[in-house]
Amino acid sequence: MTQPLIEIRSAPHVKGPRSVEMIMRHVVWSLLPICAFYIFQYGISALASIVVVTATCLLAERAFVRTGTQAGRLADFSAVITGVLLALTLPPGFPLWMGAVAGLVAIALGKALFGGIGFNVFNPALVGRAFVQAAFPTSIATYTPSFLAGRFTEFIPSSLALPLMTPAGTADWLQSKNLDALAGATPLAKWKFDGVVANAIELLTSLSGHIAVGPAPALILLCGVYLAVRRFMDWRIPIAVLGSAALTAWLLYAFDAARYPNPFFMLFSGGLILGAVYMATDMVTSPVTPRGMWVYGALIGLLTVVIRYYSGLPEGVMYAILIANAASPLIEKITQPVTFGRGAPGRSREGSPGYVSRTDANAAIPKKRFLRNKPKK
Amino acid sequence: MKFLNYFRGETFARGIHPPQHKETATMPIRRLPFAPRLIVHLSQQVGRPARPLVRVGQEVVRGQPIAAAEGFISVPHHAPASGVVEAIRLHPTANGPWGEAIVIRVHPGSTQEVLWEQPQYLPALDADELIEAVQDTGIVGLGGGVFPTHAKLKVPKQWPVDTLVVNGCECEPYLTSDHRIMVEHPADIIAGIAIVRQLLGGPRAIIGIEDNKPDAVEAIRACLPDDGSVSVEAVPTKYPQGAGEMLIKTLVGREVPPDSRSYQIGAYVQNVATLAHMGALMPQGRGFIERVITVVGTAVERPGNYLVPIGTPLRFLLEYVGARDESLEVVFGGPMMGQAVASLDTPVTKGVSGILVFRGRDVAERAERKTYPCIKCGECVECCPMGLNPSTLGMLAAKREYELMSEKYFLGTCFECGSCSYVCPANIPLVQQFRVAKRILREKAVA
Numbered sequence: 065m066t067q068p069l070i071e072i073r074s075a076p077h078v079k080g081p082r083s084v085e086m087i088m089r090h091v092v093w094s095l096l097p098i099c100a101f102y103i104f105q106y107g108i109s110a111l112a113s114i115v116v117v118t119a120t121c122l123l124a125e126r127a128f129v130r131t132g133t134q135a136g137r138l139a140d141f142s143a144v145i146t147g148v149l150l151a152l153t154l155p156p157g158f159p160l161w162m163g164a165v166a167g168l169v170a171i172a173l174g175k176a177l178f179g180g181i182g183f184n185v186f187n188p189a190l191v192g193r194a195f196v197q198a199a200f201p202t203s204i205a206t207y208t209p210s211f212l213a214g215r216f217t218e219f220i221p222s223s224l225a226l227p228l229m230t231p232a233g234t235a236d237w238l239q240s241k242n243l244d245a246l247a248g249a250t251p252l253a254k255w256k257f258d259g260v261v262a263n264a265i266e267l268l269t270s271l272s273g274h275i276a277v278g279p280a281p282a283l284i285l286l287c288g289v290y291l292a293v294r295r296f297m298d299w300r301i302p303i304a305v306l307g308s309a310a311l312t313a314w315l316l317y318a319f320d321a322a323r324y325p326n327p328f329f330m331l332f333s334g335g336l337i338l339g340a341v342y343m344a345t346d347m348v349t350s351p352v353t354p355r356g357m358w359v360y361g362a363l364i365g366l367l368t369v370v371i372r373y374y375s376g377l378p379e380g381v382m383y384a385i386l387i388a389n390a391a392s393p394l395i396e397k398i399t400q401p402v403t404f405g406r407g408a409p410g411r412s413r414e415g416s417p418g419y420v421s422r423t424d425a426n427a428a429i430p431k432k433r434f435l436r437n438k439p440k441k
Numbered sequence: 442m443k444f445l446n447y448f449r450g451e452t453f454a455r456g457i458h459p460p461q462h463k464e465t466a467t468m469p470i471r472r473l474p475f476a477p478r479l480i481v482h483l484s485q486q487v488g489r490p491a492r493p494l495v496r497v498g499q500e501v502v503r504g505q506p507i508a509a510a511e512g513f514i515s516v517p518h519h520a521p522a523s524g525v526v527e528a529i530r531l532h533p534t535a536n537g538p539w540g541e542a543i544v545i546r547v548h549p550g551s552t553q554e555v556l557w558e559q560p561q562y563l564p565a566l567d568a569d570e571l572i573e574a575v576q577d578t579g580i581v582g583l584g585g586g587v588f589p590t591h592a593k594l595k596v597p598k599q600w601p602v603d604t605l606v607v608n609g610c611e612c613e614p615y616l617t618s619d620h621r622i623m624v625e626h627p628a629d630i631i632a633g634i635a636i637v638r639q640l641l642g643g644p645r646a647i648i649g650i651e652d653n654k655p656d657a658v659e660a661i662r663a664c665l666p667d668d669g670s671v672s673v674e675a676v677p678t679k680y681p682q683g684a685g686e687m688l689i690k691t692l693v694g695r696e697v698p699p700d701s702r703s704y705q706i707g708a709y710v711q712n713v714a715t716l717a718h719m720g721a722l723m724p725q726g727r728g729f730i731e732r733v734i735t736v737v738g739t740a741v742e743r744p745g746n747y748l749v750p751i752g753t754p755l756r757f758l759l760e761y762v763g764a765r766d767e768s769l770e771v772v773f774g775g776p777m778m779g780q781a782v783a784s785l786d787t788p789v790t791k792g793v794s795g796i797l798v799f800r801g802r803d804v805a806e807r808a809e810r811k812t813y814p815c816i817k818c819g820e821c822v823e824c825c826p827m828g829l830n831p832s833t834l835g836m837l838a839a840k841r842e843y844e845l846m847s848e849k850y851f852l853g854t855c856f857e858c859g860s861c862s863y864v865c866p867a868n869i870p871l872v873q874q875f876r877v878a879k880r881i882l883r884e885k886a887v888a
Binding site for chain 1: 766
């Protein structure tokens with residue numbers, strides 16, 4: 065027998081099938097139907113926005129990985145997720161050059177600054193969005209109605225603004241489509257400034273008329289269910305976010321129905337569903353402990369409703385998630401799992417329905433069920 | 442509604458489900474012939490090495506004691522075959538450092554017959570005599586712990602044991618040696634249980650077998666004594682069900698507190714293979730000279746469950762089962778916790794329950810996978826059977842904060858089952874880092 069080469073590795077000698085790339089790839093796949101629906105709503109402007117923002121994110125990621133300032137690599141799909149999510153949170157007619165700025169900032173300040181994948185404190189997509197919200201407050205508040213005629217052949221005029229130039233207003237353009245300027249307001253803005261509460265079912269499907277909303281919450285929830293079932297996303301966080309937002313909104317609604325909208329409007333308007341399913345569940349910026357996930361999600365839901373009701377902004381999901389991101393290391397610290405043998409005494413199986421060994425009745429069983437019998441002195 | 446079991450707490454929390462690969466489960470136990478030379482290490486157990494009783498050149502017969510226990514936490518060793526003591530010299534071990542071993546040149550005509558025994562009537566013995574009788578067989582914990590069985594049987598009087606948990610889980614993928622023992626030698630297991638019950642004052646005994654081995658459950662159920670003192674339970678198949686603490690949690694519903702022994706909560710765990718050997722050897726007063734080992738893996742042409750004499754060199758065994766390739770990974774034990782062996786001259790020792798032989802190219806893929814920084818997905822937290830936070834521990838290990846790991850994150854509780862490393866999508870060597878950290882802490886504590 066010839067002497068074979070002996071390889072030595074430390075146990076375990078088998079490895080599970082999941083990898084970072086695989087998780088990220090599935091998240092990207094699950095985002096594709098949402099993108100398709102978004103493009104169906106807003107036409108080529110939406111398509112251009114998604115392509116430009118994602119491409120900028122990938123270029124920025126490439127540059128930072130190349131220069132060695134951050135870990136990870138292009139093929140891990142994390143920059144794609146950042147880009148697509150960022151594009152989905154921007155208005156469809158957002159000037160493309162501003163979208164590129166948002167993408168660059170998302171990767172540079174949101175990710176590379178901290179050291180790349182795994183090290184970022186804040187969700188990179190939301191960092192990018194927060195930056196453009198501060199830098200271009202008018203453009204980011206300018207929505208256009210969905211399902212306009214000719215959306216697949218014609219850009220929304222503001223999309224094609226030249227870099228560093230003020231984008232063209234959309235009011236005249238809407239006039240030419242026989243729609244008034246108010247049609248471009250989001251349901252949340254309408255509620256905040258005019259007190260009009262939209263129908264929750266219409267919001268859920270996004271299909272009725274020319275309402276200015278993002279992708280359908282129903283579709284996002286469906287994609288989220290896919291991710292949760294395949295365990296590419298933690299199911300606890302979206303449930304905690306939506307549960308706590310609904311509970312807070314319902315309590316306030318029950319307190320004063322005239323002043324506060326119904327909880328369903330709160331759930332399905334704005335970016336709450338997208339935020340709960342795709343933003344809050346970002347693995348890197350959410351707590352790692354199961355109990356911590358509940359706390360973190362609940363915090364986001366509560367903050368969202370509070371910001372929406374009591375601040376000058378119509379939308380609060382972004383800031384709620386960013387604040388919870390910052391709190392997540394602290395949440396993790398106070399929600400460490402209970403180590404085996406250190407928790408409350410376990411329940412004895414005796415008497416429980418599945419207990420098979422009934423023959424034990426004959427054997428002498430001392431009546432002690434809990435930890436540490438007292439030693440006989 | 443098996444699914445509901447997890448909510449009823451009928452098994453331990455968390456854990457993983459790796460592919461089982463129990464292809465050898467249906468293969469009967471076969472005898473491996475004697476190798477031309479058998480190498481019996483003096484230290485195959487936890488505790489002090491044994492003291493040789495033979496001189497170089499001395500003739501020994503199969504079953505004869507060739508090394509005596511040195512103190513209480515030690516076991517004697519017996520000649521696995523008839524032959525001549527060729528040398529007493531250093532030899533490679535699975536753990537790395539070389540250890541002193543007795544090399545026996547086997548007579549070409551050595552038979553399988555055991556030529557040295559001291560039959561005894563066990564029920565007549567008192568506790569101390571019985572423990573001595575266990576020690577004389579040289580049995581150690583065959584589940585992988587290799588702690589001398591007689592020393593484990595010496596439970597302090599102030600801790601009454603009410604349940605003897607018999608561990609027939611064999612939760613490691615690939616391994617089927619315990620499975621075959623349960624199917625083929627259930628009576629020996631029952632006899633072994635009787636001995637342990639006699640020693641512990643007659644507690645009830647529950648045999649826990651993972652529900653992927655229904656034939657083993659049936660075989661043992663057919664042999665149960667009529668008085669109902671021993672029962673069999675099928676437990677959910679989940680890694681690491683075969684860890685003592687986990688099985689106690691599953692069968693008895695109690696958790697062993699940290700830094701405690703299981704008898705302090707009234708439970709006592711023993712592996713089925715250990716009990717089967719006690720039941721088979723002790724009435725005859727024979728020594729422990731051969732054991733069942735599952736030899737399997739991608740490089741093995743003739744996998745199976747072999748009855749291997751202790752001291753068989755790996756090279757001989759691999760040749761017999763037809764394992765050859767340009768590069769091999771040879772593992773003593775299971776794939777999750779087993780020890781990779783560096784030299785083919787390493788002999789089989791008492792604690793080896795399986796030998797896995799993988800072709801180098803099959804394991805290369807895993808080795809070449811990229812390691813990412815922790816993405817905090819929480820997979821490890823959701824699989825750690827001990828309820829630790831491997832994610833945080835891993836980050837602390839990278840920063841060499843070993844004291845903090847031990848004080849605030851209970852590193853000492855980790856029993857290195859490897860679940861965290863198995864699931865980690867970022868391919869971080871978590872349990873490997875913990876092993877290093879524990880080792881460094883131990884050395885610091887000694888210094």
